Amino acid sequence: METVGLETLSHLTLVLGGARSGKSRFAEGLVTERPAPWVYIATAEAWDEEMRERIAVHRDRRDGGWTTVDAPLALPDAIREAPGDAPVLVDCLTLWLSNLMLGDHDLAAATQHLDEALARRKAMTVVVSNEVGLGIVPDNALARSFRDEQGRLNQHIAANAASVIFMVAGLPMTIKDET
Secondary structure (H helix, E strand, O other), X not given: OOOOOOOOEEEEEEEEEOOOOXXXXXXXXXXXXXXXXXXXXXXOOOOOHHHHHXXXXXXXXXXXXXXXXXXXXXXXXXXXXXXXXXXXXXXXHHHHHHHHHHOXXXXXHHHHHHHHHHHHOOOOEEEEEEOOOOOXXXXXXXXXXXXXXXXXXXXXXXXXXXXXXXXXXXXXXXXXXXX
């Protein structure tokens, strides 16, 4: 994932943070500052009861102005198919990357398709992702590979985004603002 020479996308905001840092709630607030309808592109898959409950909490927090699109793998397609003038929230890149890696998909090709979809949009697009590189080095190869790929993907998207916000304990820290 090359980050040199990428074009800054004025409509793109990346919201990063750790687990339970307030990323999703903050990103939702950014989107709902704009007029509805809003599009929520969800990448999570409910493989167990705990994940079903997490998804339900997110859904229950959103009111009727939202349209939810489930895109655990087809994120670029979902972005392309979103109404051109509707603000879009992608939650989150971390689960999308997990889904790709567990399915042994071509990460470079998937990232290229994501880049193309994001570049075509002109309306506000907010992407949520986890910062996973602040903890200990994982003890197994898959987890280390995921951590490294997530770091690369975050760097790549941040290079394209006009705005990057890092969430810590529910507080937003502006890392980049080219708006």
